[in-house]
Amino acid sequence: MSFLLVPNEVASDSANLWIGVVNEGVGLSDASLMYNGNSFDLTQGWQTYRTRSGFNAVRYQHIKLQNLSPRTDYILEFSTGGKSRASGRIRTLPEELPTIFERPFNVLLASCFASSRSESILLGSSYLNLQKYHNDKTDIKILCGDQVYLDDPAVYFLKNTHSYNDLEDLLFANYVRTWTQNQFLTGFQQFLQNGANFFSSDDHEFWNNAPNRATLIRDSWRRKGRENWLEIAKNLLGIFQPRSSKPTFNVGTLSFFNADTRIDRDADRDKFMTTVDLLSIEHWVQTLKGVGVLIIGQPLFAEKAGFFGGRFGDWNLPNYEQYKDLVRILNRTNHSILVLTGDVHYGRISHCQVRPNIFIYEIISSPTALVNPLVGGSWSEAPGLFPVNSIPGTVQKRVKSDFKYKETKNHFLTLSFQKEGGKTRIVLKVCEIAGNGQMPKPVKVDEFTLF
Structure with missing residues (x-):
């Protein structure tokens, strides 16, 4: 209750x-x-x-x-x-982006929170202490997927199948357990209720590799099982993680587009969002007046997942035919774009130069609470080219990863935005989730100025 x-x-x-x-x-x-x-x-x-x-x-x-x-x-x-x-x-x-002489506009970026793990309770206190004792007080939080793990524990779902009623009660209980996780001044409930949350989903708001069949999720082996799970999960997502019908918001000339690359994904690897949503991104890119921030559920700088990765893990965005259109759209931008994402259980900063003074930066923050040690603890640099495979209408660009920032522990990132002349100054700090009464220590990991 x-x-x-x-x-x-x-x-x-x-x-x-x-x-x-x-x-x-x-x-x-x-x-x-x-x-x-x-x-x-x-x-x-x-x-x-x-x-x-x-x-x-x-x-x-x-x-x-x-x-x-x-x-x-x-x-x-x-x-x-x-x-x-x-x-x-x-x-x-704020109505306008603060100048370098004013308090920056601070955004928290996080993903991948497995509430069943005992250490997950520490997120709330780390966040509240950051708000109370540091100058990095966040204005908003961007939660870009896997706020719940509806398919956890995987061993249980590998062994069991469920009726519609039983599955619905299980998934409902998972949301309630996660949303009400609370101890004195800590827990996910404290994290959620303090500050605005801009939600988007990824596969674990459904099941690993949704909407496709997942080897470790027995309910997904049958079409009816997948249909039941999708229906229930979409219902719960709409209730517990509501999103505005308008995916964009602006702070002065800084513009955000909160995309969802999972909820409308199809099983034949053609589209990861509706055509209307992709057209909205195209219009947004074409009308940018300053730096753009695109929020998606999986990395943009990625290779196609092979048979094993797609069967036992998750298909990546490049596995979808629509990825080619997204790449073409982003390559035509007249302003630099930050891509904010999660999913992969490590933190990474990478970038490529589209043309003089125009960059695409990808910022990854994952996880806040690792679901299983078997799927974490290692880091991978971005592929050396974007896109990895040649796409007609685009030119492949060299991608550089920041090897000074290779985060694999439970963490979140903060991004500070300030106006500096006609450009935007961005400072990134990582905050590892602190335990045993320790205070969070935000560590600066990068700083750059974009047009």
Whole structure:
């Protein structure tokens, strides 16, 4: 039984929030949200998702706070039954990118959180201590996939198949366990409720290598099993990790596009997103007025996965025919682009020069809590060429990886953005997840200025 308040996307004058009540029979006739002395009525608009078995249910609302002030902190408190049930905070976006003489716009980048691992509880305290004791206080968080591992533990799902009802209850329970992970001033719940979360999905919001058959997931061996799992997982994703219908947001001339390369992926390795979404990326690239930030679920600088990798691991973006179109679009940019991603269980910084003064940088941050030691602990440099295989209409470019930054421990990254003349200054710091009462120590790993 849990009450949840999770900030979603924010703008300079508004904020989207998700409020949930899980397996709790309390009345909501007097429910309200307080924020900096203001009140939002929550007595109406509740939706209910109940598993077919009837064993689990969540009542929830997606609400939007409006007429907020730019770059302002708001303290949130959800109450019902005369009691405070859940709290959180947000910071709205600045209207303009700060100059080098002002506090930078700070973005946290993270992915791959396996809540079943005992050390995963440390994420919340590391994040809160970063916010409290360091100058790297984040404005927003970008969570670019695998916020839940619905197919964990793999050994269990290799041995068992499930009816629709049993699978739905299992996946529901996994989300609840992850979203409510909480100890005193730590846990994933503390991480989520403090600061805006911009979500996108990857395979473990479904199963490893979704939507394709996975050798280690017995339910995925049959078409009906895959259909059931996809339906349930998409329902839960829409409830617990809602996304705005508008994937872009701007801070002055700095522009973000939060893409999802998993939810609409097809099984024949043709497309990893809808044609409409790809056209939206193309329009975004063509109309950039400054540096662009593209958020995707898997690395752009990658080789095709071979038969073994695709069968026992996951198909990479270059395995999809649509990858060629994405590469062509990015190569035509008139401004530098940062690609933010995760998935691979290590941190890496790589870049290539598209033409004079125009670069594509890829920043990887993964994992925050490694799902299994067998799939972590090693680092790989980016392929030497982008794209690896020649694509008509593009010229292959040399890719350089930063060998001073080879992170393989549980961590997240912060990116600080400032305006410097007509360019954007970017500073990257890594923060390893600290345990045993240790304070997080953000370490600067790179700095560059882009046009």
